[in-house]
Amino acid sequence: xxxxxxxxxxxALTTVQDAGRPGHAHLGVPRSGALDAPAMRLANRLLGNxxxxxxxxxxxxxxxxxxxxxxxxxxxxxxxxxxxxxxxxAWGAPVRVPAGSVLDVGTATGGVRSYVAVxxxxxxxxxxxxRSTDLLSGLGPTPLRDGDVLAVGAPARPAPPPxxxxxxxxxxxxxxxxxxxxxxxxxxxxxxxxLTSAAYRVSPHSNRIGLRTEGPPLQRLSTGExxxxxxxxxxxxxxxxxxxxxxxxxxxxxxxYPVVAVVPEPALAAAAQAVAGTPVRxxxx
Amino acid sequence: MTDxxxxxxxPAGRHALLVELRDAEHTAAFHAEVLRRRAAGALPPVTEVVxxxxxxxxxxxxxxxxxxxxxxxxQVPPVADDxxxxxxxxxxxxxxxxxxxxxxWGVGPDEVGALHRSHTYRVAFxxxxxxxxxxxGLPPRLxxxxxxxxxxxxxAGAVALAGPYSAVYPRATxxxxxxxxxxxxxxxxxxxxxxxxxxxxxGTRVRFVxxxxxxxxxxxxxxxxxxxxxxxxxxxxxxxxPTAGTSPEAGA
Numbered sequence: 001x002x003x004x005x006x007x008x009x010x011x012a013l014t015t016v017q018d019a020g021r022p023g024h025a026h027l028g029v030p031r032s033g034a035l036d037a038p039a040m041r042l043a044n045r046l047l048g049n050x051x052x053x054x055x056x057x058x059x060x061x062x063x064x065x066x067x068x069x070x071x072x073x074x075x076x077x078x079x080x081x082x083x084x085x086x087x088x089x090a091w092g093a094p095v096r097v098p099a100g101s102v103l104d105v106g107t108a109t110g111g112v113r114s115y116v117a118v119x120x121x122x123x124x125x126x127x128x129x130x131r132s133t134d135l136l137s138g139l140g141p142t143p144l145r146d147g148d149v150l151a152v153g154a155p156a157r158p159a160p161p162p163x164x165x166x167x168x169x170x171x172x173x174x175x176x177x178x179x180x181x182x183x184x185x186x187x188x189x190x191x192x193x194x195l196t197s198a199a200y201r202v203s204p205h206s207n208r209i210g211l212r213t214e215g216p217p218l219q220r221l222s223t224g225e226x227x228x229x230x231x232x233x234x235x236x237x238x239x240x241x242x243x244x245x246x247x248x249x250x251x252x253x254x255x256x257y258p259v260v261a262v263v264p265e266p267a268l269a270a271a272a273q274a275v276a277g278t279p280v281r282x283x284x285x
Numbered sequence: 286m287t288d289x290x291x292x293x294x295x296p297a298g299r300h301a302l303l304v305e306l307r308d309a310e311h312t313a314a315f316h317a318e319v320l321r322r323r324a325a326g327a328l329p330p331v332t333e334v335v336x337x338x339x340x341x342x343x344x345x346x347x348x349x350x351x352x353x354x355x356x357x358x359x360q361v362p363p364v365a366d367d368x369x370x371x372x373x374x375x376x377x378x379x380x381x382x383x384x385x386x387x388x389x390w391g392v393g394p395d396e397v398g399a400l401h402r403s404h405t406y407r408v409a410f411x412x413x414x415x416x417x418x419x420x421x422g423l424p425p426r427l428x429x430x431x432x433x434x435x436x437x438x439x440x441a442g443a444v445a446l447a448g449p450y451s452a453v454y455p456r457a458t459x460x461x462x463x464x465x466x467x468x469x470x471x472x473x474x475x476x477x478x479x480x481x482x483x484x485x486x487x488g489t490r491v492r493f494v495x496x497x498x499x500x501x502x503x504x505x506x507x508x509x510x511x512x513x514x515x516x517x518x519x520x521x522x523x524x525x526x527p528t529a530g531t532s533p534e535a536g537a
Contacts, residue, residue, distance in 0.1 A: 025333040025344065027483040028411040127477045137415045138456075139477060182295035182303040228412060228419070230335030230342025232301045254337055254412030262298030 003069040003120070003152040008102050010144040011063035015133035015208075016124045017115075019052035024128055025253040031233060032134035033249050035208060035272030036113055039077035042167065043117035046074045046094055048159045053121035054131040056144070058114045060275075062105035063144065065116070069099045071152060072119040072159055076167055078111030078273055092167050094159060111170030111273035120153040135208050136250040170273040174202065176246065176263045177285035181236060183226065183258030191218040195236075195244065195261060196282050203243075204276035208250040210237075211271045213280055217242020218260060228254045234263040236282075244282075246271060291361075294353035301344040302352055308339060309409060309421055309449075314364040315356075316341050316487060336410040336487045338419075371405065372489055374453060375496035376444050380464035382432070386446060389429045397465055398495065400427065401444075406451060406491040411483065416455035416475025418485030423451060435461030442471035444493070451493075453485075469496050 007014075017040065020033025034040035034057055041051035056063065062080055072094050075082045082089045083104045089095045097103045105114055124131040124141040133140040144150075184192060200215035218238050231237065235247040237257045246263055248271065263271070264285065274280070292315065293305040306312040316336040322328040329352060332345025346352050378398035380386075387394040406422035423446070431447045436459060439445070443454045445462035454460065455474040468474075474484050485491065 022332050022345070024415075024482075025335045025342075026411060026487055028413060028415045028417055029482075128482060139415065179296065179298060182297045227338030227340075228410065229303065229337030229340040230333070230344070232297050232342070232344050234298055252412060253333075253335060254410060259297070262301075264299050 001069070002123070003067055003071055005065045005067050005071075005118070005122075005150040005152060007063065007144050007146055007148040007150070008066050009062075009064035009104070010146050010148065011058050011105075012061040013059035014063040014144040015057050015135070016054050016122050016141045016150075017057045017132045018054040018130055020132050020249060021128045021130035021134075021139075025230065028137065028253055029128065029139065030134055030136050030250050030253055032130065032132040032140065034115065034132075035249055036077050036115065036269045038269050039113075039115045039167070040117070042165055043074040043076040043115045044121075046076075046160070046163070046165060047072055047117055047119045048155065048157045049117060049119065049121055050156065053117065053153075054124060055118075056116040056122060058105055058108075058116065060112055061107050062114060063116070064102050064104040065097075065150075066102045067097055067099060067118075067152070071097050073097055073103055074117045075103075075105050075114055076117075076165075077113050077115040078108035078170060079167075080108045080114050081106035092165060094162060108170075110275075112275055113272055118152050119159060120155040123151040123153040134250055136252060168270075170275070171270045171278060174270055174274040174278050174280045176267055176271065176280060176282050178236060178261035178263055178282050179285050181259035181261045182229075184260055186220055186222045186226070186258040187238070187260050188219045188221050191220070191260065194218060196284050200244070200280040200282070202274045202276050202278040202280060206276065208248055210248055210251060211246040211274070213244050213246070215243065215280075218244065220258070222258075226256050226258050228256045231255045231259065232262060234265055234268055235259040236261040236263060248272065292356065294349075294356060296349060296353075297342065297344070300346055300349065301342060302346055302349040302356075304341045304343065304356060306339055306341070310364065311361075312336060312339050312341060313407065313409065313488070314361050315359075317364050318359060318361045319343070320488075338409065369488075369490060372484060372491050373494045374444075374468055374491060376401075376466040376468055376493045377496045378444075378466040380444065380466045382463040383465050386429055386463050386465050390427055401451070401465065402493045402495065406493075408485045408487050408489040408491065409450075410487055411485070414455060414458055415477070416483045416485065417452060418483070418487075418489070418491075420451040420485070420491055421449055422491075423449060425449070429463050431461040432463060435459055436464075439464065440467075442468040444468055467496075 017034040020031040085101045198216045200213040203212035205212045295303040297303045335342040404422045406420035408418040409421045439460035441456045444466035447462040
């Protein structure tokens with residue numbers, strides 16, 4: 001018998017995420033997947049799930065779910081209050097949610113994205129090998145709405161003994177190491193110095209496609225138009241307004257603005273948890 | 286590549302290489318060579334091979350510097366123009382920008398379709414939306430600018446022109462291209478449940494054919510579902526594409 005989760009409160013933006021769908025960029029399909037991948041993996045491991053089992057990724061305001069059978073769940077990533085039927089429950093460690101009870105994932109007290117893993121994983125229909133919601137191209141499950149019902153897979157193995165897991169806190173300052181990108185030569189020599197010395201902040205217009213920044217614009221040397229070219233995860237793309245955008249998992253696979261620098265993938269988990277207004281410092285890797 | 290400075294390998298982070306070629310033709314040839322070598326097991330592991338207008342991105346490469354040294358020495362034969370199957374796309378030339386394009390081309394509106402159909406196209410690269418292919422093959426005198434004001438919604442199946450490219454929108458999105466016609470049933474363009482999700486993949490050759498006369502006519506609402514037999518050879522039956530609108534920076 002399949003366990004089902006009813007969405008009592010969908011929250012601002014709650015999506016299903018796993019490790020994404022690499023290998024299809026040439027078809028215009030973004031990789032997608034959990035923005036804070038280490039948080040997804042840790043939440044899964046604490047339940048005995050395979051690390052890349054599908055989970056829910058919330059955005060700032062959490063969500064609430066009611067299972068129709070007893071399930072074990074872990075809420076991690078952005079810290080938040082967790083309750084089961086209104087009673088405080090553990091954050092970052094396995095929680096038992098009895099059939100018919102409501103698991104409430106509260107508003108993030110720091111960071112942006114909490115991850116809700118359940119033993120057995122979210123059993124949405126895979127598209128091109130992944131259950132991830134891709135907001136750019138609309139692949140995978142649609143973002144959760146109140147009343148949606150999700151299927152839960154059968155647990156692969158019994159839950160492991162509880163362990164104390166180290167969860168990194170959300171960044172008070174986002175430090176992003178960069179290497180010069182493929183189009184660094186489209187910018188003035190001063191632009192790379194500006195990028196790596198000036199104070200930037202996370203823009204409220206950030207989303208799963210890109211982390212937008214506010215700060216001094218980067219001056220271009222070449223004003224021509226760049227023919228569309230492939231874009232990597234972590235690309236620091238500079239649109240005409242000069243403000244760097246760091247491409248996150250739902251980014252377009254080809255684009256026409258020059259990439260001044262590239263942030264290595266491991267540094268992007270912190271970017272996923274940086275709230276609007278967080279200071280950003282780019283450092284040369 | 287045999288002639289002087291044929292490619293530039295640009296680093297794109299720790300695990301990717303952006304190879305820049307001289308023009309679209311060299312890009313097609315280099316892309317084909319990458320796929321040949323990958324199929325032959327003569328390429329280091331690579332997660333993504335993404336052609337662009339004048340580049341090929343190799344992403345998920347263990348050692349980009351070593352690969353950069355390798356590709357500089359490759360002998361790349363020119364891409365063969367007459368190999369492989371041709372996908373036929375049926376079109377009704379009824380787009381709202383038909384008159385504007387006719388004026389830019391210096392012909393009457395009723396001549397646009399014949400001119401558009403008289404060329405064979407090639408998918409240079411994809412992007413913007415799953416299944417959206419940028420088709421090259423129009424001669425330079427037929428290149429048209431994008432519209433000065435993009436539309437907030439271009440319907441699925443719209444056949445469009447911009448710059449050197451022609452394309453068919455797989456689903457409704459915003460877009461700034463000039464719309465000259467309609468593919469009556471665009472569902473074969475993108476079906477993630479199918480073995481080959483995208484009908485138009487980089488390197489695919491494409492011909493546009495007329496859908497006039499095969500269509501049951503306006504107002505029937507069902508006459509478009511049977512026309513994919515004209516060469517696309519695929520019946521999808523998986524329902525509509527997702528329609529969430531987006532406006533990526535690389536907007537089509």
